Amino acid sequence: MVKQSKKYFKISLLVCSLFVLGACSSTSDSDSDMEGTTSENASDSNNSGSNATSNAGSNSGQLSQEEIRAQNALRQTVFYFDFDIAEFKAADRDTLTFHARDLASNPNKRIRLEGHADERGTREYNLALGERRGNGVLNYLIVNGASRSQIEVVSYGEERPSQSGQSEQAYSRNRRVEVVGR
Amino acid sequence: MPRLFTQLALLSSFIALSFAARAELSIQITQGVDNPIPISVVPFTIEGGGFLSEDVGQIVTNDLEQVGEFKALSPANMLSLPSQESEVFYRDWGILAQDYLLVGKIDRELGSQLIHVQYEFFDINREMKLAGEVLTGSVTQLRDIGHEISNVVFEAVTGTEGAFTTQILYIVADYINPELTNFRLEKADYDGQRAQILLESQEPIMSPSWSPTGQDVAYVSFETDLPRIYIQNIATGQRRQVTNYPNINSSPVWSPDGSKLAMVLSKDGSPDLYVQDLNTNQLQRVTDHPSIDTEPSWTPDGRSLVFMSDRTGQPQIYQIELGASSFNVERLTYDCYNCAKAKFLPDGVNLVHVRRETRQSPQYQIAILNIETLRVITLTDTSLDESPSLAPNGSMIMYATKFNGKGVLDAVSIDGRVKFRLPSTQGDVREPSWSPFLN
Numbered sequence: 100m101v102k103q104s105k106k107y108f109k110i111s112l113l114v115c116s117l118f119v120l121g122a123c124s125s126t127s128d129s130d131s132d133m134e135g136t137t138s139e140n141a142s143d144s145n146n147s148g149s150n151a152t153s154n155a156g157s158n159s160g161q162l163s164q165e166e167i168r169a170q171n172a173l174r175q176t177v178f179y180f181d182f183d184i185a186e187f188k189a190a191d192r193d194t195l196t197f198h199a200r201d202l203a204s205n206p207n208k209r210i211r212l213e214g215h216a217d218e219r220g221t222r223e224y225n226l227a228l229g230e231r232r233g234n235g236v237l238n239y240l241i242v243n244g245a246s247r248s249q250i251e252v253v254s255y256g257e258e259r260p261s262q263s264g265q266s267e268q269a270y271s272r273n274r275r276v277e278v279v280g281r
Numbered sequence: 282m283p284r285l286f287t288q289l290a291l292l293s294s295f296i297a298l299s300f301a302a303r304a305e306l307s308i309q310i311t312q313g314v315d316n317p318i319p320i321s322v323v324p325f326t327i328e329g330g331g332f333l334s335e336d337v338g339q340i341v342t343n344d345l346e347q348v349g350e351f352k353a354l355s356p357a358n359m360l361s362l363p364s365q366e367s368e369v370f371y372r373d374w375g376i377l378a379q380d381y382l383l384v385g386k387i388d389r390e391l392g393s394q395l396i397h398v399q400y401e402f403f404d405i406n407r408e409m410k411l412a413g414e415v416l417t418g419s420v421t422q423l424r425d426i427g428h429e430i431s432n433v434v435f436e437a438v439t440g441t442e443g444a445f446t447t448q449i450l451y452i453v454a455d456y457i458n459p460e461l462t463n464f465r466l467e468k469a470d471y472d473g474q475r476a477q478i479l480l481e482s483q484e485p486i487m488s489p490s491w492s493p494t495g496q497d498v499a500y501v502s503f504e505t506d507l508p509r510i511y512i513q514n515i516a517t518g519q520r521r522q523v524t525n526y527p528n529i530n531s532s533p534v535w536s537p538d539g540s541k542l543a544m545v546l547s548k549d550g551s552p553d554l555y556v557q558d559l560n561t562n563q564l565q566r567v568t569d570h571p572s573i574d575t576e577p578s579w580t581p582d583g584r585s586l587v588f589m590s591d592r593t594g595q596p597q598i599y600q601i602e603l604g605a606s607s608f609n610v611e612r613l614t615y616d617c618y619n620c621a622k623a624k625f626l627p628d629g630v631n632l633v634h635v636r637r638e639t640r641q642s643p644q645y646q647i648a649i650l651n652i653e654t655l656r657v658i659t660l661t662d663t664s665l666d667e668s669p670s671l672a673p674n675g676s677m678i679m680y681a682t683k684f685n686g687k688g689v690l691d692a693v694s695i696d697g698r699v700k701f702r703l704p705s706t707q708g709d710v711r712e713p714s715w716s717p718f719l720n
Contacts, residue, residue, distance in 0.1 A: 132296070166440075201684060218665065219643065219665070220596070220713065221596070221635055221645075222488075222643070222667065222668065223488070223531060223622070224576070224589060224621055226528065226575070227545075227547070227552045227573040227575050230529055230547060231551075236580065242412065252528070253507060254508070254529060255503070258454075258464075258485035261391055263456065265665070265683065266685060
């Protein structure tokens with residue numbers, strides 16, 4: 100947990116610095132590229148209307164970009180794991196940070212983290228492994244502002260595969276934590 | 282299970298039983314026999330003709346061939362078809378190189394469901410009758426009667442109590458569509474016949490475990506959206522929830538005396554072993570470690586638990602005495618990448634477990650480790666074998682594996698020579714639990 104919170108601290112610093120940088124130099128090429136892609140993504144989604152509204156109502160375009168990033172992040176509710184590994188992937192850290200902030204700013208929101216494993220290894224061990232994966236995400240969310248009472252962790256072990264079969268591909272889809280609203 | 286036929290059998294006449302010969306024979310035959318024992322089971326005659334729903338002779342043949350000790354002669358190759366002792370000519374069977382002969386006849390009472398099955402069992406080489414009796418029961422009990430005869434034959438020849446009247450519990454997962462899986466706890470005869478549903482749910486069911494009397498089953502059900510332990514009476518279906526602790530409640534296993542349930546709870550952070558007294562509901566913590574401790578099983582003396590822990594990184598098997606300090610844990614496996622789901626044979630020396638030899642060979646197989654000699658015998662050669670469960674006579678292990686991508690139940694003899702697969706059913710079948718002797 101300590102390690103994770105340190106990592107998060109670094110990431111949040113990085114996010115802040117990007118934000119500041121963006122605000123100072125809104126005409127840079129890379130920045131407008133980023134803006135372009137994100138608004139494209141947003142207009143594909145159902146939330147594009149509300150994005151447009153907040154865009155218009157806001158004095159800073161960068162703030163709404165942050166909101167768009169948050170909304171895109173919250174749309175990702177399944178997080179995949181490596182074989183026999185209980186820690187979520189580093190690439191999912193930012194996304195989970197947005198989930199944590201969302202819970203922090205919506206104290207009445209409740210979620211369930213459903214941990215899963217692939218079928219290799221014994222069933223009882225996989226039940227425990229699914230819980231360990233769920234707890235890893237739980238701790239990260241708490242460290243980043245969510246309240247313990249908002250989150251329930253349930254492990255299904257290997258009992259509820261998302262994809263059947265004995266292929267590496269199926270296994271990689273089954274090692275997961277799903278964020279489910281409740 | 283009501284066993285009308287055996288009770289009624291006491292009233293009927295015992296034709297002959299030769300216990301002395303049985304004991305003597307058992308030693309001779311179980312030694313050094315590598316080839317299956319030739320046996321002839323003559324189709325049982327139905328007195329007055331007609332058909333019955335079950336072929337008793339065939340049930341016995343299947344039983345005996347399934348456990349691999351026997352090879353039955355096809356009736357088409359028999360020189361005569363006797364149904365009672367007076368019709369048996371030993372030389373007919375000696376010519377065919379048969380060691381044993383079973384004959385019988387079935388008498389159905391007119392206008393009644395009652396049947397009388399008379400069987401007689403002969404040693405061809407010694408030209409003597411080893412066993413015989415009349416079993417009486419309902420026509421719906423023909424399979425029970427067949428399995429009972431198999432028990433007598435098996436014990437007469439091998440000296441080991443037959444397990445043909447035992448049953449199994451297992452879980453079936455039936456994928457209806459991506460949103461809906463039908464989970465079932467089922468009970469069947471040891472050979473997969475006469476399956477019955479004990480519990481059906483759209484949420485997972487796991488870890489069925491027989492009580493030592495065979496009257497109750499403990500299992501984990503997610504029916505409340507959380508894994509909780511339940512106990513259900515098999516005959517009445519009456520059930521109760523035994524645990525409601527936060528987080529994982531799993532792996533219920535009855536103590537040998539039936540008074541306690543070992544289980545895994547992660548209420549204090551990580552999965553640890555606990556023992557709950559079923560009379561007082563008192564909960565005793567057994568292990569206390571931040572890693573995963575799970576899959577408890579009782580040692581035969583009921584004083585210790587064997588379990589799996591990944592405290593060294595990968596799953597290995599450990600043992601802890603109840604009441605001992607949680608630091609006083611003995612490690613039992615060292616030479617495997619992943620060893621799990623262990624249970625001692627009744628000898629307390631041989632440990633059945635699931636084994637993955639090395640990280641490079643990702644096969645999970647059923648193996649037996651002798652903890653004194655450290656000799657390991659790997660019994661299976663498929664790659665996703667799990668949940669081994671021992672027959673109450675110690676002769677076979679049933680386990681779950683995959684066949685054509687589907688979960689199936691297989692059984693292997695304790696020496697690895699014989700394997701049989703249970704008939705395929707709808708859905709993925711797994712987690713077999715072999716009953717104790719049901720009497």
